[in-house]
Structures are given as structure tokens and as C-alpha cells.
Amino acid sequence: MPELPEVETIARHLNEALPHRTFGRVVVSRTDIIHGDPRPLGGVLTGRRILSVRRRAKRLVIELEPDIHLVFHLGMSGRLTLSPYRRPIEPHTHLRIVVRGTGQELRFRDPRRFGGVWCLTGNGEYVGKRLGKLGLEPLDMTLKDFRRLVDRNRQIKALLLDQGIIAGLGNIYCDESLHAAGIHPLTPASALDPAQVPCLLKAIKGTLRKAIRFKGTTLIDYRTADGLEGSFRTKLRVYHREGQPCQTCGTAIERLIVAGRSTFICPQCQA
């Protein structure tokens, strides 16, 4: 489940390999995952020089000359890899783009198709579905920003998951951050103790930074751009650990449903 740390990991890798290179042949195997500019993707991308690869929220943005932004959203099962172009093509590979002079190609694969690709040209007039408005970057939030955002009567976990408010957190890092801050996910945000707000912000930033250092969390599908697993899974304190002891107090981790999502808590630390 690629969230901010996973997408950041992939973006950093691609930003080492791609800038100053030029895109070559483009093969689209499923047109319905491509949005934005309605022209055939090859016509837009082939021969264009790559300027940079960045992350915004859970999205990865490849900027090309002139004023072309290719946006990838990995959804739930999406993978974006740089692979030798002779390597066998895995099932559900929807898009391949040769990177000239490297013997490699960029491959976008997404079995569940919750993700997608947006080709934004000019002023980005043709956007299409599933590219809504984004809230603040968690790592850039100030305490003042955060206090303003959490001042509403809504379950804190649902609020943290809302990409229109804070953009980049998903199920794993919400649960980990709430545990680190000792906050129950059902707590109404506006009912947080004043001292808990800076604590939660620190927990969010600390959790994300640590996860980036470990190249993200691989549970099933996620891989780095060179196909490797992220190792933050071994650092998880609550997520996917139902029944196992809390590493702080030894109490068994419990699972509940919040905002329609599996949610893992320590009932002792997050009372």
C-alpha cells in the first residue's frame, strides 16, 4: 500500500536515474488507466527530456520539457519500476516507457487498478477522474497549521486519512502515528488535549521520516523502483499485529474498524 514513504522512496530512486534522459517508445496496454491529455501518450512523451522526479502526497510526478507533467498514483497494488527492457513483462503491466540510452524502461503495473496515470500538458486542462484536491504535506506542516486542521469534530483517524486535509498518510502510518502519540483513533479531533496536538504532529513526522529511512513498508505488493522490498515492516508497532504484545506495555494489540478501515491499537497505551 504505497503511502508517502513508499512513494518518496520510489521518487528519490527515479530522480537519481532519470533526469537529463529522454523517453523513447511508449507502450500502453490499458488505455482506461491513462487520464489527462487525450492524445496518444507516445506522441506526447517520446523524444521528451526528463527534468525531475518528485513526490506530492502519494503521487509521483515526472516533469518533462516542455511543461509536461506525468503523474502516477499507485493506488493499492501499483508498482512503478525501472526494469531492463528485455526482462519478461509481468501480468497487469499497463504502461511501459523506454528510457533511451539505459537499456531500461519504466513499467507501471497495477493488478487492482486503483491507481492510474495522468498526463498533464499545458495548463493541465484535461485531468479526468481521481485526481482531486490535496491538503498539506505532512512533513511541511507547522504546529499552527496542524492546530487549525484538527479543530473539527471528526474522528481523528478519519481526519488524518482525508487527503483533502493532510495529503500522504494512509492506513499504516495513521495507526503507527496514533499509537506513538498515545491517542485512540476514535477520539474526536476537537476533543484532543492541547498537549496531545504537538505530540501527534511529532509522531506523524517522526514515523514518516523513519519509514523513509527504511524505504517503506512491504506487506504484499509494494516494491521500490528497483524491485526490492521496503524494510519498515519490522519496525511496525501496531499495524497488522493483532494479538501480538505491545512493545511498550505488553498488552495484546487489538483490531477495530474506523472510517471503514482495519485499525490496530494498543488498548492500554491508546485508552
Place this chain on the structure above:
DNA sequence: CGCATTTCCTGGAGGC
């Protein structure tokens, strides 16, 4: 408007 719930999709897990 604001918030909660449902829906989309496939592979893997588990029951029998």
C-alpha cells in the same frame, strides 16, 4: 455543507 458509508478491482487466504 459536512461527514459517514458504499463502491470499484484482483489475488490471496481460509473454509469445507
Place this chain on the structure above:
DNA sequence: TGCCTCCAGGAAATGC
């Protein structure tokens, strides 16, 4: 072993 059902989740769509 094979067949069936259920579940995972990001975020748009729908419901209240």
C-alpha cells in the same frame, strides 16, 4: 485438490 466466499484499501461517488 478444487471450489467457494471473504477480505485488503485509496479515494470518488453516493447517502443522509
